[in-house]
Amino acid sequence: MRHGRRRITWKGTALVVGAVTAGCALVTYLPQDDAVDAPFIVEGEVGQPLDLTYAELTVTEVRVADVLTSPAEAAAAAGTFLVVDATWRATQGETTFSGAEVTDEQGRRFWPSSRGGCSTSASAQPGYAWRTTYCFDVPRDALEGATVRLARGDQTEEHGGQRRDAVAVVDLGITASEADALWKAAETVSPEAPGYPPASAGGSEG
């Protein structure tokens, strides 16, 4: 049996300091965020329905506009507005889709504008499709190869709200030649208010 106080030894001190140092090194240098927090990316293209588990998403159309008009205002773009029409269909429960972002080939990120009656988020329940129009004010060199990233989690704090969750990344299909043509075109777009998609043969009116 030991008596008295334990002595602090060089060996024990080195063990503790080494363990702490090793722990700090692991946390600092290992790609922990990529391994633990990475979202589940579902890639697709315009017109393709994407299954995000909590919703089905389709980017239905992509346009550009110099000016957005709504009953409340006419908004001119600093660059050009990339207008993305999407349709959400929730599959589990009432869901708010907070994440919307355009990324260009250089990795620059552009968040949606609420000007001109555009939406920056959407909310829907299971049982119906919900059309939403997002508008992104982007410079000329951001058009080519741009993708739109849509999810229920928001993109603030380096996509913090999208950790371990499904995220759609849709290639907008804009080539270099198309980018030039889109930039030169002077278009005015009036975004439709969020709502049900246009009725077709299946709908009935009361």
Add this chain to the structure above:
Amino acid sequence: MTTLVTPAVPGPGRGTPPGAAPSLQPGMLPGSVPPDLPAPARRRGWWRRNIVWLVLLPIAVAAAAGASSFRVWAYWWPVGLHHEVDRVSVGEPAHMAAEYYDLGLSVPERANTTVLREIDATVTGIEQVERLPPPLYSDPVAIPDGSVAYEVQVHFAAEPQTDVALCQIILVAEDGARYGESNTDLLGGPNRCLPPDAEGSLSEQPEWDVSSFLLADPDAEITQVRLGFGGPEYVTVDLP
């Protein structure tokens, strides 16, 4: 004259001098009797020595988990339907008695008090409809393409002036999908648990009937109706 020469005492660390007995301990002269050393006590095992901390460890873990789980009851539990208080079949009354914190928006006298809401609800019918009735105050609503509409008929009984704000009438499908979770009425009515022409969120009669319409997927197999007021309590009505 004879001179006695005493051999030098070997110091510690110098090793045993040549010729000395191998059993002689350092620092002892030849012929000395070593003292009786106490036999070393058998050392207790790690588990025995740390038994107190081992007993305290699960208690500390439980205390830490409890202290850090305040978000569960502060944020998650009050919002959403988490506590089933009654479960009945179609045509049977379900009783819900649950307390809520009243902000006094409908009855100023109840402001900042905890109020017991007691209400009986009977789902009297649920059916798929081809058309939606015209809303009281807005344009006709069409059933969107790719959706079907259900009408849920509910009979309520409660003391007049019962606050039914945040009323939810939800259809639950076999795959767990929850249709009509919002407390906003499909036809624009202010409250799904009150007649369309009601003002505010207070009941006026001891008994009344409502019809609530909601959209669902065409292939959904509806198995339950859930009634609640924002949660956490709710009642379940099983469909045949």
